[in-house]
Amino acid sequence: MNKKVLWIVCSVATVNMPALHAVCKKPSPPSNQYSSPDGVILEFRPSYFCPTSKVFRQIFHGGVNYQITGTFPVYHGENEWLHGLDIWGAVDYFSKKGHSTGLHTKTSITIVPLTLGIKYFFPSVGGDIPVNFYAAGGMKYFFVHTRNHSSHVKKTINVNGMGGVVEAGFITLFKEHLVFDVFASYSFKTLSGPSSHNPAVESTQLNISGFNVGLGIGYEF
Amino acid sequence: MGIHKAFCHYVLPILAFLTTFAKPAFADTAYATDIAGAIVDVIDTTTNAVTGFVSNSFTPFMNPVGIAVTPNSMFAYISDAGSANVYVIDTTTNAVTATVSNSLVPFLLPFNIAISPTGAFAYLIDVGNVNVYAIDVTTNATTAIVTNSFTPFVAPNGIAITPDGTTSYMTDGGSALLYVIDTMTNAVTGTVSNSFTPFVTPTDVVVSSVGTVAYMVDKGSATVYAIDTMTNAVTATVSNSFTPFNSPAVLAITPDGATVYVTDANVYVIDTMTNAVTGTVSNTFTPFTNPNQLAITPQGTAAYVIDDAGPYIYAIDIMTNAVTAIVSNSFTPFVNPFQIAISTVSAAPSVLPPASLSGKQIINTLPFQKEFVNTLTWTSSAGAVSYNVYRNGNLLASTGALKYQDFSIDRKQQYTYSVTAVNGSGAESGAISVTIP
Numbered sequence: 001m002n003k004k005v006l007w008i009v010c011s012v013a014t015v016n017m018p019a020l021h022a023v024c025k026k027p028s029p030p031s032n033q034y035s036s037p038d039g040v041i042l043e044f045r046p047s048y049f050c051p052t053s054k055v056f057r058q059i060f061h062g063g064v065n066y067q068i069t070g071t072f073p074v075y076h077g078e079n080e081w082l083h084g085l086d087i088w089g090a091v092d093y094f095s096k097k098g099h100s101t102g103l104h105t106k107t108s109i110t111i112v113p114l115t116l117g118i119k120y121f122f123p124s125v126g127g128d129i130p131v132n133f134y135a136a137g138g139m140k141y142f143f144v145h146t147r148n149h150s151s152h153v154k155k156t157i158n159v160n161g162m163g164g165v166v167e168a169g170f171i172t173l174f175k176e177h178l179v180f181d182v183f184a185s186y187s188f189k190t191l192s193g194p195s196s197h198n199p200a201v202e203s204t205q206l207n208i209s210g211f212n213v214g215l216g217i218g219y220e221f
Numbered sequence: 222m223g224i225h226k227a228f229c230h231y232v233l234p235i236l237a238f239l240t241t242f243a244k245p246a247f248a249d250t251a252y253a254t255d256i257a258g259a260i261v262d263v264i265d266t267t268t269n270a271v272t273g274f275v276s277n278s279f280t281p282f283m284n285p286v287g288i289a290v291t292p293n294s295m296f297a298y299i300s301d302a303g304s305a306n307v308y309v310i311d312t313t314t315n316a317v318t319a320t321v322s323n324s325l326v327p328f329l330l331p332f333n334i335a336i337s338p339t340g341a342f343a344y345l346i347d348v349g350n351v352n353v354y355a356i357d358v359t360t361n362a363t364t365a366i367v368t369n370s371f372t373p374f375v376a377p378n379g380i381a382i383t384p385d386g387t388t389s390y391m392t393d394g395g396s397a398l399l400y401v402i403d404t405m406t407n408a409v410t411g412t413v414s415n416s417f418t419p420f421v422t423p424t425d426v427v428v429s430s431v432g433t434v435a436y437m438v439d440k441g442s443a444t445v446y447a448i449d450t451m452t453n454a455v456t457a458t459v460s461n462s463f464t465p466f467n468s469p470a471v472l473a474i475t476p477d478g479a480t481v482y483v484t485d486a487n488v489y490v491i492d493t494m495t496n497a498v499t500g501t502v503s504n505t506f507t508p509f510t511n512p513n514q515l516a517i518t519p520q521g522t523a524a525y526v527i528d529d530a531g532p533y534i535y536a537i538d539i540m541t542n543a544v545t546a547i548v549s550n551s552f553t554p555f556v557n558p559f560q561i562a563i564s565t566v567s568a569a570p571s572v573l574p575p576a577s578l579s580g581k582q583i584i585n586t587l588p589f590q591k592e593f594v595n596t597l598t599w600t601s602s603a604g605a606v607s608y609n610v611y612r613n614g615n616l617l618a619s620t621g622a623l624k625y626q627d628f629s630i631d632r633k634q635q636y637t638y639s640v641t642a643v644n645g646s647g648a649e650s651g652a653i654s655v656t657i658p
Contacts, residue, residue, distance in 0.1 A: 055586060102585035102594070103626075109588055146588040152628040153590050193589025199631035202591040 036084040036121040036132055037171065040221045041071045041179055047214020049094055053207035060098035060109060065212055067092045071119050084121035088136050091115070106149035111208060113142045113187065115165055129172055136167040142189050142208060153201050154194070163189025163209075173220060181216030249518045249565045250312065251525055252297055253534060254285035257557035261285050261299060262550070263315050266523060266563065269536045269546040274553070277317040280304050286559050289334040289343065291358065294519070294564035295639060295652060296614040298343060298356075300331035307331055307345060309361050309613075311637065312564045313652050318637050321345075321356055323363040328354075333378065333560075338430075339386035340615055342404065346377045346391070353377060353391065355407050359613050360634060365407040372396050372412070379425035379472075383450060384432040390448075392423035392437060399423050399437055401453050415455040418442050425471045429478035434493065436481050438469045445469060445483055447496050459491050461498040471514050475539060476521040482537075484512040488526055490542050502526075502537050504544040509535075514558075519565040527558045534558060572644035573651075575599035575608070575623075580638055580655040583626075593632035595657045597625045597640065602650065605642035609649060612636050619643070 049065040051057050069090035075082040095110040117138015124130035143160045169183030188209040196203045251264035252275070259282045261275040275282075283303025290297045290312070297310040298321070305328040307321035329349025336343040336358065343356040344367070351374050353367035375395025382389045382404065389402040390413070397420045399413040421441025428435045428450065435448040436459075443466040445459035459481075469485045474493070481491040487509055488502040502509075510530030517524045517539070524537040525548070532555045534548040578599040585592040597610065601623055610617045610625045613636060618625060630636065639652035 056588075059586070059588065100585050100587045100592075102583045102592070105585065105587070107587050148587050148590070150585070150587070150592065152594075153585075153587060153592050157589050159589065191589070196590065199633070200593050200628055202593070202632060204586075204589055204591050206588050 035124045041218050043069050043216040043218030045214050045216035047212040049210050049212050051210035058101050060096045063096040065094040086119045088117045088119035108147045110145045113140045115140045131170050131172045133170045140165045140187050159191045161191050177220045179218040179220050185212045249563050251563045253561045254288050254559045255556055256284045256286050256559040269548050271550040271552050275315050279317050287332050287334040288560045288562040289336045290562045290564045291614045292340045298334050302330045319361050321361050325363050325366055335380040335382050337382045337386040338384045344380050359615050367407050369409040371409050381426045381428045383428050390426045392426050394422040413453050417455050417458050418444050427472045427474045430476055436472055438472050440468050457496045459496050463498050473515045473517045488512050502542050506544050506547050514560045516561045516563050518563050525561050532558050572604045572642045573602050574642055574653045575602050578640050578653045578655050580657040582658045595627040595630050597638055599640050602642035604644045606645050607643045609641045611639040
């Protein structure tokens with residue numbers, strides 16, 4: 001499913017780039033005293049995920065998270081402060097193999113969260129290479145799939161639930177449309193496992209919260 | 222030197238020595254509850270002497286009454302009418318290791334116990350609340366109370382279980398019936414039909430090792446009945462051309478099913494082929510006064526009978542049907558020995574148990590799951606080719622490794638594990654035990 005989503009987003013981005021540019025481009029502000037990204041931005045953002053849960057770290061450590069993210073301007077009026085307000089959407093993919101604590105049996109986890117939120121770009125600073133700092137927050141719906149290579153516990157577990165994310169970073173534009181992004185985020189969610197009927201097994205929660213620090217590269221349409 | 226002479230002088234003595242050495246020898250331990258002495262005596266059947274008593278760090282014994290040993294001889298169960306407990310004893314250490322947990326109707330006066338020859342469960346008669354409890358020997362917990370849609374229980378007493386563990390027979394002196402219990406459903410399925418002398422006060426019952434015949438003694442009618450376990454009907458009464466039965470009380474049957482012993486004013490010997498008394502146990506020691514409870518060793522070589530008067534515990538040679546000794550007791554004197562049961566272990570095992578055994582519960586943490594695993598590790602034993610792992614007396618596995626992980630546990634339950642070593646000829650050592658967690 002994750003690969004499909006990635007494929008669709010990338011296809012749309014490459015094939016319809018000029019069309020998107022035409023549709024999504026904001027009208028220019030009345031004066032040039034104000035500047036923030038005024039078009040749709042699509043980015044590919046790899047980052048390092050550092051889980052806050054000790055159990056998660058013991059089993060999987062950290063790992064690389066891949067994200068396709070998009071920001072869509074929502075305000076086209078005169079208020080320069082509202083001009084930096086964008087709708088923010090993203091899909092992530094994190095997959096890692098690990099070993100249980102205790103018996104060190106193989107296990108793996110795949111997390112695919114969908115994010116919908118708001119991102120605010122502050123007015124640009126800098127001269128020749130303007131930089132826009134931004135802050136964002138939103139809801140993050142997590143789909144989690146785990147697989148265990150032990151014959152005595154549940155082999156596969158699929159759970160999902162709503163969490164959240166906050167993020168901060170900055171972007172800069174090169175050659176008008178090329179976007180370079182540096183960001184840090186914190187996502188938070190604790191999910192409960194399905195109940196167990198095996199008296200030797202106890203169902204537990206897993207805290208999948210954690211910090212991401214990464215870079216992004218994208219295109220402004 | 223001729224061949225014959227050389228054979229007689231050298232080969233035969235060597236063969237005799239080897240035969241003697243290889244002969245399986247057994248050391249049986251008898252356990253006798255003393256209802257008034259509030260102890261459980263441990264008797265060495267080799268010396269016929271009390272060697273100590275069962276140690277108990279749980280609720281102290283008050284009036285221990287019933288006793289039964291698991292088929293593998295690793296555990297004994299003792300009911301205590303005074304403390305209303307059922308104790309589990311490790312026969313390796315002669316110490317109480319657990320009490321039977323009971324979330325059903327509380328015990329009031331737990332009395333007679335019978336353990337299934339399969340070793341999976343036990344039945345306990347409580348004469349106080351007139352209930353019959355099923356006990357899971359693996360978990361040491363009651364699992365059911367026997368239901369009875371027939372004539373209600375009044376005074377249940379003796380109980381026995383068929384070798385395949387499917388059926389139990391229970392006497393009731395109050396209702397004058399012998400009940401048949403289906404052990405799968407824990408329900409009374411009928412009563413034994415009797416077209417002979419009617420039952421008056423059935424007291425005790427035994428089932429043969431092949432399971433085809435049961436014997437029941439009726440104190441009231443002074444009769445011993447033979448019962449076909451296929452039809453659940455009395456097929457004969459035991460004929461007695463010796464001193465007539467007066468008040469027969471307790472039965473025991475030899476492991477080969479050939480002989481039944483019944484206590485009365487004397488100890489009678491019954492041939493199960495003819496269903497006839499063939500004699501009484503000869504006794505050149507202090508004469509029997511009131512012989513009551515008796516038990517036969519698992520090898521069928523000796524019987525032990527408690528005489529309430531005295532009190533004495535007599536050892537009887539099954540071959541000769543003669544008393545060979547009175548059990549000596551240099552510890553706390555017998556006050557009122559009540560019941561006796563016998564466990565057996567190999568006396569001269571050619572393989573020793575592991576020198577050390579350690580056990581711990583490992584928590585295997587996986588995403589969304591915690592798996593609790595009881596893990597045992599032990600040291601190797603010289604000559605051992607495999608190790609048997611027991612949980613609460615039941616064989617879990619045979620392994621050549623020095624480690625065993627038990628995944629099929631209840632994480633809230635405490636288990637006692639025992640490990641024995643097995644040598645190439647199949648001889649099994651004594652056990653070393655550990656309790657987890």
